Amino acid sequence: AFQGVEKLVFHMRAQHFVFMCPRCGKQFNHSSNLNRHMNVHRGVKSHGCGVCGKSFTQKSTLHDHLNLHSGARPYRCSYCDVR
Template sequence: MKLTNKTIPCYICGKILIYRRRNEHIRRHIEGRTHKCNKCGKMFSEKSDLKKHFLVHSELRAHMCDKCGKRFKHLSNLKAHHAIHTGQKSHVCDVCGKGFTQIGSFKSHKLLHTGVKPFSCDICGKSYVQKTSLQIHLAIHAGQKQHACEICGKGFIRKGHLITHMSVHTGEKKFSCDICGMSYTQRQNLKKHKRKHEQQ
């Protein structure tokens, strides 16, 4: 199905829906969650997901973080979690040297070097490394611009783009060249400028 002004992507699975039938589709997602946790009431569609979740309530999670109180079943998971608090980047990319505190972020980053983009748009075919990037892209097709400029009314899909746009009104130039000190309101303009230094 193509995206029109009468369609919208499902925020759960990304499927393009006829706007007036969206609630029916979303209800199917929710109704599929038949496995209920008897401790907190959280619902799951798969019994295996409920079993994983139940560990949250279990005494089996004996390893507790002394900083935030989060509990872990395995000591190795607690040690990996500690990196969030210390800022220690124990996962280092062997291609570019960039470090990460969390294994999930590290794995996503490694895909950048392989060129593998597992998340594809059904509408235009554009592919992404991360699912969140695809969801942001789907919002473009849906015309959803949730972040609006209070001064001129221009809409943006990403909050970061709105923040960058605000410098047009404030005149703030927060992107500075470390070679000559020239400042710009937008990062891409600074990148263009730096290329001139590289050519010299």
């Protein structure tokens, strides 16, 4: 077992070239992806909506949320063109 995420990341890079979350076991190919994922477990929500104040762990989730406020529907069905 490891005392901190940093030591686990160092071990994974040196021994296995895989970055695994110590809390849920999810694997990543880059340490930066693991570090971003760890915010989910820490409860860090640093991306806040300027309209309603709701916060999210990832910038992409905030971007999708903002579409609710703007009414944008950028995702289209590839079979029938419904958005």
